[in-house]
Amino acid sequence: MSALLIFMIFVAGAFVSLVLSYVWQKRAAASCSGPSELQILEKSEKRFRMLIEHSSDVILTLNDKGSILFVSPAVRSILGYHPEEVAGKDIWEYIHPDDCPNAAAALVQAQKKPALSITMTCRCLHKNGVWRVMHATGQAARDEDGSPVVIINARDVTEQLQAEEAWKESEERFRALAKSASDPIICIDQQGSIIFWNHAAESVFNYTEEEIIGRPVTTLIPERFHEFYTGGMERVLSAGFDIGRIAFDFVGRKKGGAEFPAELSFATWESRGTVYFSCIVRDITERKQVEDALQQEQEYNKTIIETADALIIALDPDDRVTLFNRRAEELTGYRREEVIGKNLLSVIPIRMDKRAFARMTQEIIDGESVTPYHLFITTKAGEEKILFTRGRQLKDKTGKVIGVLEIGVDVTEQRRMEAKLLQAEKLRGLGEIAGGVAHDFNNVLAAILGRAQLLKLHMGEFSGAERRKFYTELKQGLEVIERAAADGAETVRRIQEFARIRPDDKYLAAVNLNEVVEHACEFTRSRWKDEAELKGIRYTIDKQLAPVPVILGSAAELREVVINIINNALDAMPDGGAINIKTYSNDTDVSVEIRDTGMGMPAHIMERIFDPFFTTKGPQSTGLGMSVSYGIITRHQGTIAVDSAEGHGTVFTLKFPIGEVAGEETTVEPHFHRDGAQLSILIIEDENDVRVLLEDILHLQGHRTVCAGDGREGMELFKPGAFDLVFTDLGMPGMSGWEVAKAIRAQDPKISIVVITGWGIHMNADDLQATGVNRIIQKPFTVEAIIRLVSEERAIREGQKSA
Numbered sequence: 001m002s003a004l005l006i007f008m009i010f011v012a013g014a015f016v017s018l019v020l021s022y023v024w025q026k027r028a029a030a031s032c033s034g035p036s037e038l039q040i041l042e043k044s045e046k047r048f049r050m051l052i053e054h055s056s057d058v059i060l061t062l063n064d065k066g067s068i069l070f071v072s073p074a075v076r077s078i079l080g081y082h083p084e085e086v087a088g089k090d091i092w093e094y095i096h097p098d099d100c101p102n103a104a105a106a107l108v109q110a111q112k113k114p115a116l117s118i119t120m121t122c123r124c125l126h127k128n129g130v131w132r133v134m135h136a137t138g139q140a141a142r143d144e145d146g147s148p149v150v151i152i153n154a155r156d157v158t159e160q161l162q163a164e165e166a167w168k169e170s171e172e173r174f175r176a177l178a179k180s181a182s183d184p185i186i187c188i189d190q191q192g193s194i195i196f197w198n199h200a201a202e203s204v205f206n207y208t209e210e211e212i213i214g215r216p217v218t219t220l221i222p223e224r225f226h227e228f229y230t231g232g233m234e235r236v237l238s239a240g241f242d243i244g245r246i247a248f249d250f251v252g253r254k255k256g257g258a259e260f261p262a263e264l265s266f267a268t269w270e271s272r273g274t275v276y277f278s279c280i281v282r283d284i285t286e287r288k289q290v291e292d293a294l295q296q297e298q299e300y301n302k303t304i305i306e307t308a309d310a311l312i313i314a315l316d317p318d319d320r321v322t323l324f325n326r327r328a329e330e331l332t333g334y335r336r337e338e339v340i341g342k343n344l345l346s347v348i349p350i351r352m353d354k355r356a357f358a359r360m361t362q363e364i365i366d367g368e369s370v371t372p373y374h375l376f377i378t379t380k381a382g383e384e385k386i387l388f389t390r391g392r393q394l395k396d397k398t399g400k401v402i403g404v405l406e407i408g409v410d411v412t413e414q415r416r417m418e419a420k421l422l423q424a425e426k427l428r429g430l431g432e433i434a435g436g437v438a439h440d441f442n443n444v445l446a447a448i449l450g451r452a453q454l455l456k457l458h459m460g461e462f463s464g465a466e467r468r469k470f471y472t473e474l475k476q477g478l479e480v481i482e483r484a485a486a487d488g489a490e491t492v493r494r495i496q497e498f499a500r501i502r503p504d505d506k507y508l509a510a511v512n513l514n515e516v517v518e519h520a521c522e523f524t525r526s527r528w529k530d531e532a533e534l535k536g537i538r539y540t541i542d543k544q545l546a547p548v549p550v551i552l553g554s555a556a557e558l559r560e561v562v563i564n565i566i567n568n569a570l571d572a573m574p575d576g577g578a579i580n581i582k583t584y585s586n587d588t589d590v591s592v593e594i595r596d597t598g599m600g601m602p603a604h605i606m607e608r609i610f611d612p613f614f615t616t617k618g619p620q621s622t623g624l625g626m627s628v629s630y631g632i633i634t635r636h637q638g639t640i641a642v643d644s645a646e647g648h649g650t651v652f653t654l655k656f657p658i659g660e661v662a663g664e665e666t667t668v669e670p671h672f673h674r675d676g677a678q679l680s681i682l683i684i685e686d687e688n689d690v691r692v693l694l695e696d697i698l699h700l701q702g703h704r705t706v707c708a709g710d711g712r713e714g715m716e717l718f719k720p721g722a723f724d725l726v727f728t729d730l731g732m733p734g735m736s737g738w739e740v741a742k743a744i745r746a747q748d749p750k751i752s753i754v755v756i757t758g759w760g761i762h763m764n765a766d767d768l769q770a771t772g773v774n775r776i777i778q779k780p781f782t783v784e785a786i787i788r789l790v791s792e793e794r795a796i797r798e799g800q801k802s803a
Contacts, residue, residue, distance in 0.1 A: 058134075058154040061143075064111055066091045066104070069149060078134075078156045080127030096123035096131055106138065110150050114140035121157070133158045184281040188217050190274060192233060204283055206255035217279075222253050233277070236268060252281065261288045311387060311408040314394055319343050319361055322403060331387070331410055333380030351376035361404045364391040371634060374415075375408060386412045418628060510550040510659060511558060513592055517545060517581050519555075520562035527570055528579075537576045544582040548590045552659030553636045561629040565594050565652050568626070572598025572650065585658070592654040601644040609642060679724040679794060683707045684714035684740060685756065686732045690779070694727060694756075697786045711735025720748040725793055730757035738771055745772035752793050756781070 052059050052072050058079070059072040067090055071083045079094070086094070095103050099122035110118045117139045123131040136154040143149050178185040179198045184205065187196035194217055197209045205212075205220055212219065218226045247265040254260065266279040305312050306326045314323035321344050324336040332348055339347045345354050352375070360373075375387040387408035394403040521541055528539040562581075569579050577597040584591055601609070609626050633640045637657055644650040681703050685691035688709075695705045706723070708714035710732050718726070726744055730737035741753045753772065758779035768774065777785065 056155075060091075060152050060154070062091055062107065062150045062152065064107075064148050064150075066107060069143075078154075079124060079132065094125050096125070099123050107150055110138050110140045111148060124154075132156055133161055181280075186217070186220075186279045186281065188277040188279065190233075190276070192216050192218070192230065194219075195276070201281070204254070204281065205252065211255075220253055222251055222259055225251065236275075236277075249284070252283070260285050309409075311389075311406070311410070313344065313406045313408075314403055315344060315361060315406065316403040317362075317365060319345065319358060321347075323405075331379070331385060331408075332377065349378040351378075361391065364393060364404045365401050367393065367401075373634070374411070374631075384412075385410055386415050418631075509552070509555070511553045511555045512550050513548055513558070513583055513590055513656070514545040516555055516558045516562060517543060517583065517592065520559050520566060521581075523559070523563055524566045524570075527567070532576070537574075539570065539573070539576055540578045542578065542580045544580070546582075546584050548583050548585040549658045551590055551636070551656045553656070554632075557632045558636070561632050561654070562592070562594070564626065564629050569594065569596035569598055569650070572596060572600075587658075589655050589657055591656075593651060594654075595649065595651045597649045600646045600648050600650055601642075602646050677794060677798065678702045678704060679790065679797075680704045680722065681706070681725045681727065681790075682714060682718055682723045684711060684726065684728040684732070684737075686710050686729055690729070690756075694786065697783050698790065700783075701787060701790060703790065711737070711740040714740055715743055718744055718747070720751075723751065724797065725790065726751060726753045728753065728755055730755050738773075741772045752796075754789065 055072060055074055056077075057072075058074045059070075060068055060075070061070040063069055068086050068088065071086055073083060075081050075083060075086065091103070092100055102120060103122050106118045106120045110116070117137055119135070119137045121133065121135045124134045126132050133156070134154045135157045136152050138150050138152040141149055141151050175196075178196065181198055181200055184201035184203075185196070185198045186194060186201055189195050193214055194212050195214075197207070197212050201212075202208055207219075218229065221229055246267070247263060250262055250264045252260050252262040261284050263282045263284050264279060265282075266277055269276050269278060305323070308325065308327060311328040311331050312323065312325040313321060313328055316322055320341055321339045322341075324334075324339050329335055334348060344350070345352075345357060350357065372388060372390045375389045377385050377387060379385060388411045389406055389408040392405045392407070393401050394405045396402050521543070528541060532539050566579065569577075573596060579597075580593075580595045582593045582595075584593075630640060633654060633656075639655045641653045641655075642650065643653075678701075681698055683691055683694050683698075683705055685694065685707070686709055691707055691709070695707055698705050706717055708717050711728070712735050714726075714728065715735070726741075728737045728740045732740075737755045737757070741755065744751060744753060752774045754775045754777055755773050756777045756779060768776070775789065777789065
């Protein structure tokens with residue numbers, strides 16, 4: 001029980017006892033005096049009784065035996081009894097048996113020492129059977145008859161004792177927990193003196209509890225911070241409100257003066273009107289060291305990123321930019337403030353479909369292997385740049401993937417130089433095959449010339465048997481001339497394919513890799529056969545070509561790759577050797593394996609074989625052959641692997657995904673007899689021999705023809721609805737075939753237009769539609785090709801009519 005409560009009960013009890021004693025003494029004296037004094041006293045007694053009746057404490061009077069002579073009404077609210085129930089009964093009936101001896105002793109003492117107020121605590125029985133703790137103060141007195149009595153003032157202190165007990169238990173638990181806590185816990189009173197100190201505080205600050213209790217908290221703080229902390233405590237106390245929990249970093253001071261970084265958490269609490277501070281201190285020396293090291297590492301990494309001569313961009317899973325380094329600003333022309341937080345493709349124009357870019361970044365996030373790729377971007381100034389880019393997963397400190405890190409190097413100038421050198425390489429290659437082409441053409445011309453001369457010599461008068469023999473020989477000679485002309489046309493076509501430079505070729509076609517290998521071997525024949533035989537060197541090429549599915553790609557580019565590898569193999573076998581070329585496939589890929597018996601390569605050269613400008617052949621080589629080949633294969637979504645060892649030859653393995661190609665179109669077999677509707681055809685050709693040849697072929701089928709020697713004459717002859725089909729040469733003086741097609745298409749949107757050309761032009765369906773042309777026929781053409789084309793057009797028209 002608190003000292004203040006005991007003191008208040010004592011004062012109240014003493015006051016009541018003195019007043020009652022005084023009243024009774026005065027009443028006895030007033031009875032001997034006059035009536036007026038008695039009346040005054042009765043009024044005073046009446047007021048005092050009102051005070052007793054309204055008191056919250058129980059006031060009772062006992063005789064020297066302990067019988068209850070009087071009890072105040074408060075007994076009903078405190079113990080549940082009506083005053084009349086207890087009046088005249090012994091007080092011992094209501095006091096706990098264990099407390100009766102002490103109560104009796106106190107009653108005797110009060111009687112022996114009337115001037116002394118006696119206090120005690122005992123348990124009293126409530127009417128409901130529960131024991132209540134009462135604190136009582138008593139003093140001896142005399143009643144109005146002069147009999148000895150004891151006046152007692154009693155107060156129920158059950159709740160207060162329970163609260164104090166709970167507080168005591170709580171305080172003990174707090175002390176036990178605080179003493180065993182791993183962090184220093186310090187309690188401070190409002191004067192700033194330390195009143196609690198646990199074992200962890202001793203370990204950190206090196207002060208024992210005996211040394212520190214009662215000392216000011218500034219003992220634990222460097223002197224330069226004293227004013228700050230004392231001022232803060234004063235502000236908290238003057239504010240007069242609960243500040244809750246506050247945490248901040250500060251500098252602690254150990255015994256002996258050593259300082260250390262720490263984290264301080266403190267809160268205020270109040271007890272009996274006094275404000276206290278509870279502080280938890282945590283030594284963060286190691287954390288600070290880690291933070292400093294981490295900050296240094298971050299600064300180091302930031303310096304590397306900012307000074308790197310490569311574009312570095314970080315993207316989140318939604319392709320929003322989270323990092324944009326200095327080189328990225330220089331290459332793109334955009335400031336990082338313009339792109340951070342925005343979708344990369346919404347700010348910087350990139351020549352890539354947004355869905356394809358998103359799919360690629362998601363593959364990187366999912367951990368799939370993504371081949372380095374070329375990224376074509378448009379800078380803020382409108383300039384196009386090419387970046388060789390690699391994507392990597394971006395992870396946080398826990399290892400969780402949070403995005404993609406794109407690292408790109410500007411290869412714009414390198415690609416431009418590659419294109420120029422590629423042109424030079426093609427021209428050099430064309431020069432190398434020139435001897436072989438001359439050889440092939442000489443053979444072709446010899447066959448044509450020889451057969452023509454023989455046919456001329458055989459002309460004359462013959463008998464019937466001789467005439468039949470002549471016609472047989474004539475037919476055979478014509479077949480030889482036909483084959484020779486076809487071989488010459490194929491040679492020209494291969495030259496055109498080889499020399500064609502198409503940097504903007506965006507269209508892929510079905511490619512048979514077996515044909516690519518065959519043509520590559522033909523293109524290089526002059527090196528491995530003709531030139532080699534002149535030098536007495538023997539090379540053999542063994543082809544093991546299995547039936548394989550087609551792939552999607554550029555036949556000319558893929559042929560260039562195979563030619564590069566064959567030429568490198570020949571360079572590696574200066575004294576002759578063998579090259580084995582094998583094709584094979586599985587469910588998903590088509591592969592080409594090229595193996596030679598050359599000198600092989602050491603590991604350090606093999607690692608750099610695809611690097612631009614790397615060569616072991618000296619100044620006569622550009623060092624771009626295999627680099628360009630690697631780029632071509634990458635654009636075809638393929639892979640190239642090399643396996644080599646010194647003295648054991650080299651193996652290149654090319655692998656490409658199988659292409660998805662639309663089904664083959666059904667064609668009408670050519671025939672020379674007339675059937676079906678006859679067409680009206682306009683022929684526009686400036687070469688007379690070709691024009692007459694076309695006219696003769698079409699007459700075989702019974703078609704009607706009208707001929708024009710150039711584009712202007714053809715336009716004069718053309719009338720909408722008068723013709724079913726138009727043949728026009730491409731390269732004509734005055735008006736080209738493109739211009740003729742456009743003008744005719746403007747007059748008759750439904751007519752079929754065929755362009756004849758010797759320029760080796762190849763176009764896809766979209767480009768053909770844009771020019772207004774339906775088909776392109778390459779020169780030299782065959783009779784069968786012309787008849788098949790016209791038959792197909794006739795079938796289309798008949799189908800439209802029947803529909």
